[in-house]
Amino acid sequence: MIPFNKPYLTGKETHYIYDAVNSGKISGNGKYTQKCQAFFEEQYHFKKVLLTTSCTDALEMAAILANIKEGDEVIVPSFTFVSTAIAFVRQGAKIVFADSYANNPNIDADKIEDLITSRTKAIVPVHYAGVACDMDKIMELAEKYNLLVIEDAAQAIDSFYINKLGEKRALGSIGHFAAFSFHETKNIVSGEGGMLAINDERFISRAEIIWEKGTNRAEFFRGEVNKYGWVDTGSSFLPSEIIAAFLWAQIENLSMIQERRVSLWNYYYDGLSKLNIQKFALPEVPDYATKNGHMFYLTCVNGEMRDKLISSLKDNGFHAVFHYLSLHSSEYYAHKHDAGRILPNSDNFTECLVRLPLFYELNFEDLDKIFDCLALTFEDVKG
Structure with a gap:
């Protein structure tokens, strides 16, 4: 794995x-x-x-x-x-x-x-x-x-x-x-x-x-x-x-670590862009921002697609994870202040965002296998 x-x-x-x-x-x-x-x-x-x-x-x-x-x-x-x-x-x-x-x-x-x-x-x-x-x-x-x-x-x-x-x-x-x-x-x-x-x-x-x-x-x-x-x-x-x-x-090794992580991020972005799959969105980096290769994530069109992708990657030997649960919807906050507010974009990321593996020793061949897995996964859900 x-x-x-x-x-x-x-x-x-x-x-x-x-x-x-x-x-x-x-x-x-x-x-x-x-x-x-x-x-x-x-x-x-x-x-x-x-x-x-x-x-x-x-x-x-x-x-x-x-x-x-x-x-x-x-x-x-x-x-x-x-x-x-x-x-x-x-x-x-x-x-x-x-x-x-x-x-x-x-x-x-x-x-x-x-x-x-x-x-x-x-x-x-x-x-x-x-x-x-x-x-x-x-x-x-x-x-x-x-x-x-x-x-x-x-x-x-x-x-x-x-x-x-x-x-x-x-x-x-x-x-x-x-x-x-x-x-x-x-x-x-x-x-x-x-x-x-x-x-x-x-x-x-x-x-x-x-x-x-x-x-x-x-x-x-x-x-x-x-x-x-x-x-x-x-x-x-x-x-x-x-x-x-x-x-x-x-x-002491910050520059080397950063160079490697950013190169992996770029490889992810370029490879997934070429797949031209409409079932997920790539990360957006605004013109006023740089990237530091901390993570690479996708935002699927819905929670069902996200869960299917995580399951498919796991079956193929890759551990991907979802991320934060919106804090305004948390059990702790449910009875506090203005807990009834609706924050649709935050809830959408809670439901649809998936983080893909990214660490220094990951290699480009592993990413190619992830690309193949994504292509097959989303080919099954066309339409």
């Missing part, structure tokens, strides 16, 4: 883990943590980066930094992973779910303004599949209504947005905050892991305190204060040096 995902190992992970352990400094914020953070700040022009134990933790830090409180409203796409919403639910916020575009799983930026009220505090765009949301429109709304923007960039490492001026900016560098994931399903991995990017200098000092359990310990270790203590809220968000050491081996 060809798996849906397989983490790529560079060969240096255990070497750097050994080095971290041998150094005697295996708790957080050591040499490898600082190397990783410095790389991301320099490479993508984030003002400040803090590694976290997960993308969920990064989002929770952002919710604290944004001072989200009981009764505040946060606009979140419905077609996303639960962490995007739950980080703000934990602070007492009311989640206002937004629909996707009809032909793109990302939040429909043209529908956000109608959702803004006097209680709205933040917008959380999710760059699905590493493809940018329309950040010019979102940032204009944020400025107009004095809102914070928290980019959920879990899938968006090394992907970019091209703004109205033609400037290319890394996803995660545009909003006030951004959260990234290094889960084993992502482009570069550390098993579990994530990071918070802070792009507004107003929040940098407090971010370190929240990261360090509500203490100013980071300032103490830099010699900026002569003692440290409890000065704010926070939690233990920072990962161990073992996780950071693993991640550093991945970072």
Whole structure:
């Protein structure tokens, strides 16, 4: 069986883990943590980066930094992973779910303004599949209504947005905050892991305190204060040096990993385009977005076609999966707020989207076999 995902190992992970352990400094914020953070700040022009134990933790830090409180409203796409919403639910916020575009799983930026009220505090765009949301429109709304923007960039490492001026900016560098994931399903991995990017200098000092359990310990270790203590809220968000050491081996090979993944994405797109099958749609990448090869998905014409395709691929030795269940239709949300709202595009992606295998060691011959399987599957459902 060809798996849906397989983490790529560079060969240096255990070497750097050994080095971290041998150094005697295996708790957080050591040499490898600082190397990783410095790389991301320099490479993508984030003002400040803090590694976290997960993308969920990064989002929770952002919710604290944004001072989200009981009764505040946060606009979140419905077609996303639960962490995007739950980080703000934990602070007492009311989640206002937004629909996707009809032909793109990302939040429909043209529908956000109608959702803004006097209680709205933040917008959380999710760059699905590493493809940018329309950040010019979102940032204009944020400025107009004095809102914070928290980019959920879990899938968006090394992907970019091209703004109205033609400037290319890394996803995660545009909003006030951004959260990234290094889960084993992502482009570069550390098993579990994530990071918070802070792009507004107003929040940098407090971010370190929240990261360090509500203490100013980071300032103490830099010699900026002569003692440290409890000065704010926070939690233990920072990962161990073992996780950071693993991640550093991945970072060293980021360009190579990205080149391979994007080449697989392009091969998928070109090969499936040539099949000229009308029973599914290929992913759309808007002119303002780049792709980072995080995933390749199809949107079938209905749920029956999607299920038939997944079953057929499985019978032929390929593991394909559906993706998110619309959060506004979830069991948890069913009795909350405006749970009766209808978001047809989000529900359509829930029903019809299928993710195909994509990982570094996948080869083009495997993709050719997937193409053959799709051609035979949809030949059986003509008409």
